[in-house]
Every structure is written in C-alpha cells, then in structure tokens.
Amino acid sequence: xxxxxxxxxxxxxxxxxxxxxxxxxxxxxxxxxxxxxxxxxxxxxxxxxxxxxxxxxxxxxxxxxxxxxxxxxxxxxxxxxxxxxxxxxxxxxxxxxxxxxxxxxxxxxxxxxxxxxxxxxxxxx
Amino acid sequence: xxxxxxxxxxxxxxxxxxxxxxxxxxxxxxxxxxxxxxxxxxxxxxxxxxxxxxxxxxxxxxxxxxxxxxxxxxxxxxxxxxxxxxxxxxxxxxxxxxxxxxxxxxxxxxxxxxxxxxxxxxxxx
DNA sequence: GGTTAATATGCCTTGACAGGTATATACGCA
DNA sequence: TGCGTATATACCTGTCAAGGCATATTAACC
Numbered sequence: 338x339x340x341x342x343x344x345x346x347x348x349x350x351x352x353x354x355x356x357x358x359x360x361x362x363x364x365x366x367x368x369x370x371x372x373x374x375x376x377x378x379x380x381x382x383x384x385x386x387x388x389x390x391x392x393x394x395x396x397x398x399x400x401x402x403x404x405x406x407x408x409x410x411x412x413x414x415x416x417x418x419x420x421x422x423x424x425x426x427x428x429x430x431x432x433x434x435x436x437x438x439x440x441x442x443x444x445x446x447x448x449x450x451x452x453x454x455x456x457x458x459x460x461x462x
Numbered sequence: 463x464x465x466x467x468x469x470x471x472x473x474x475x476x477x478x479x480x481x482x483x484x485x486x487x488x489x490x491x492x493x494x495x496x497x498x499x500x501x502x503x504x505x506x507x508x509x510x511x512x513x514x515x516x517x518x519x520x521x522x523x524x525x526x527x528x529x530x531x532x533x534x535x536x537x538x539x540x541x542x543x544x545x546x547x548x549x550x551x552x553x554x555x556x557x558x559x560x561x562x563x564x565x566x567x568x569x570x571x572x573x574x575x576x577x578x579x580x581x582x583x584x585x586x587x
Numbered sequence: 588g589g590t591t592a593a594t595a596t597g598c599c600t601t602g603a604c605a606g607g608t609a610t611a612t613a614c615g616c617a
Numbered sequence: 618t619g620c621g622t623a624t625a626t627a628c629c630t631g632t633c634a635a636g637g638c639a640t641a642t643t644a645a646c647c
Contacts, residue, residue, distance in 0.1 A: 352477035353605080357546070364549055370624055383606065385625055404614045404623040412554030419547055421482070422540065424489055429537030478635080495594055508636065510595055515634095529593040529644045 347414040348421075350394045355379060356387050360396060360410065367409035369402070472539040473546075475519045480504060481512050485521060485535065492534035494527070 351357055358377055362368060368376075374384045388408055391397045395414050399406045476482055483502055487493060493501075499509045513533055516522045521539050524531045 346477075346479070348473070348482070349477045352471075352474045354471070355605090357473070361549065364553060371622095380607075381624070382608080382626080386605080389625080401614095406624065410550070410553060412550075412557040415547065415550045415554050418543075419551070422544055422547065424486065425535070425537075425540045426544070428489060428535060429540050432537040480635090496592090505637075506594070507596080507638080511635080514595080526644095531594065 345390075345394060347394060347396075347417045350390060350396060350414070351418065353387070353390075355383070356391060356396075359384070359387055359391065363397065363408060363410045367407045369405040369407055371405070373408070470515075470519060472519060472521075472542045475515060475521060475539070476543065478512070478515075480508070481516060481521075484509070484512055484516065488522065488533060488535045492532045494530040494532055496530070498533075 351360070355377070359373055362373060362376060370381065370384055370388065373379070373388075374381050377384070388397065388399070392399065392408075395411055397408045398411050399408045401407075476485070480502070484498055487498060487501060495506065495509055495513065498504070498513075499506050502509070513522065513524070517524065517533075519539055520536055522533045523536050524533045526532075
C-alpha cells in the first residue's frame with residue numbers, strides 16, 4: 338500500500354478533464370472499468386488511476402461483480418463544490434438581469450416604427 | 463509580453479486555493495492588489511500572478527485608479543462551472559431524498575421491542 | 588528629473604501529477 | 618492447477634504550475 342495522499346479538495350479533482358469525463362459518464366449508470374475504458378478510449382491503467390483518485394476523494398464508490406468493479410457516483414463532493422459556487426450565484430444572476438435589461442434596450446423590436454410594447458418574456462427560451 | 467497561455471478551463475483556475483480565496487474576497491467589493499495582499503497575507507507578486515491568471519480566464523477585470531488597479535469579478539466563468547455541475551444536481555438531490563428515507567428507517571424509535579410506528583416527520587427540521 | 592508607492596513581470600527552483608509500460612493481484616473456469 | 622480476463626499498482630519520465638526573489642514599469646508628487 339502507498340502512503341495516503343493528502344485529502345485533495347474536490348476542486349483539484351475535477352480540474353482534470355478525463356476525470357470530468359468519467360464522472361459525466363457515470364451519470365447515466367454505474368459502469369465497469371472496462372466499459373469506461375472503451376467508451377472514453379483511454380488506456381486501462383489511466384482509467385484505474387483516475388478512479389482511484391475519484392474514490393479517495395469520495396466522488397465515486399465501487400462494488401465487486403466477479404472480476405469486475407462497478408463504479409457509481411457519490412453526491413457529497415459535488416455538494417461541496419456547489420456550496421462554494423453558491424456564494425457567487427447571487428452575484429452572477431444580478432449580472433444576468435443587468436444583461437437582460439441591456440439587451441432589452443438594444444433589442445430591435447422587429448423593424449417597425451413601433452417601439453412597441455415592452456418585450457418582457459422569452460429571452461433565451 | 464509573453465506567449466499566451468492556452469485558455470485553461472475554469473475548473474483548473476479554481477483548483478488553486480489562493481485563487482478561490484481571492485475570488486471570495488472580491489465578492490464583497492472590488493479591491494486593489496495591495497488590499498488583497500494585506501487581507502490574504504500573500505506576497506505581492508503572488509497576488510499579481512494569480513490575478514493575471516484570473517483575468518486571462520475571465521474571472522476578473524480591472525480598472526486603473528492612479529497607481530492602483532482595482533479588480534472585480536466577472537460572472538461568465540462561474541456560469542460555465544455551474545452549467546457542468548448542473549448535470550449532477552438532479553442526481554445528488556435524489557440522494558438527499560434517499561438518504562432521508564434511509565435515516566427514517568434507521569431511526570432508533572427509542573429502544574423498545576416494538577418495530578413500532580413509522581416515524582416520518584422532523585428530520586433535520 | 589529624482590524619489591517613493593503600487594503593480595507587473597522575469598528567472599529559477601521545486602514539487603506534483605498525468606501518462607506510458609510493465610507487472611502484480613484477484614477471480615472464474617476448465 | 619493452469620489459463621484468460623479484469624483491474625490495480627509500481628516505476629519512470631516529461632511537463633507544468635506555484636512560489637521566492639529580484640527587477641522592470643508606471644504613476645504621483647516634490
């Protein structure tokens with residue numbers, strides 16, 4: 338066994354693109370190492386190593402199925418990230434509003450003379 | 463001038479703890495380099511370098527105030543992170559529910575032989 | 588123009604991490 | 618027991634980023 342790595346923050350874990358890919362893949366359902374390997378076209382040791390990191394960080398857990406190991410997501414670390422992100426949400430939604438007001442002012446109201454009624458709804462869907 | 467770094471993903475940017483600290487600090491209001499330096503007790507070049515990375519990644523912008531530069535947050539990259547995280551939100555809130563049901567089942571109904579009535583309400587309430 | 592304050596940048600060193608390849612371990616089965 | 622499959626781990630190596638320190642830049646003010 339190795340010496341235990343120092344509890345890396347969830348942020349460092351998801352900084353790695355391949356790990357994000359693995360996590361997204363596990364979103365559909367639990368997967369074996371081999372399935373991940375094939376779908377993401379990564380060498381098997383690479384997959385195993387990333388899974389190890391993900392497991393140590395609590396992003397995934399595994400169960401044994403014969404020679405296979407099935408990996409599935411665990412929610413906690415995602416919440417940690419989300420919690421941090423939450424502080425900024427207030428800030429950036431304020432900016433969305435400002436942007437929308439700005440766009441509304443810019444908005445070409447279908448080339449007619451009518452400055453037309455306040456378009457309010459249905460920006461971006 | 464240096465050669466431009468290759469557009470690192472927002473995830474790599476926020477992987478660095480000092481950068482997260484700077485971002486959180488800027489949440490209250492815009493700050494000069496010196497103010498950040500003092501509040502976070504970092505050497506000035508360290509602060510400047512992190513701010514450079516943050517600016518290149520679009521997390522902050524700056525304006526000039528005499529010899530000072532005032533840095534403030536920009537929302538876009540946060541949304542990028544949030545968008546990625548969103549896929550998992552459905553998943554982890556499902557788990558909150560599952561956990562709660564689980565705990566309800568586990569709940570020691572005050573040690574009696576009775577398998578006793580299903581306690582339902584007031585978990586974490 | 589010289590001096591001081593505020594900030595940016597360059598250079599260097601160091602450590603961490605990801606990938607590659609080989610190998611070990613564990614399981615199932617004949 | 619021996620073999621094939623599935624997965625984990627060890628070792629090596631290249632790369633890259635962060636920090637320390639010195640220095641360049643820019644502005645204000647005398």
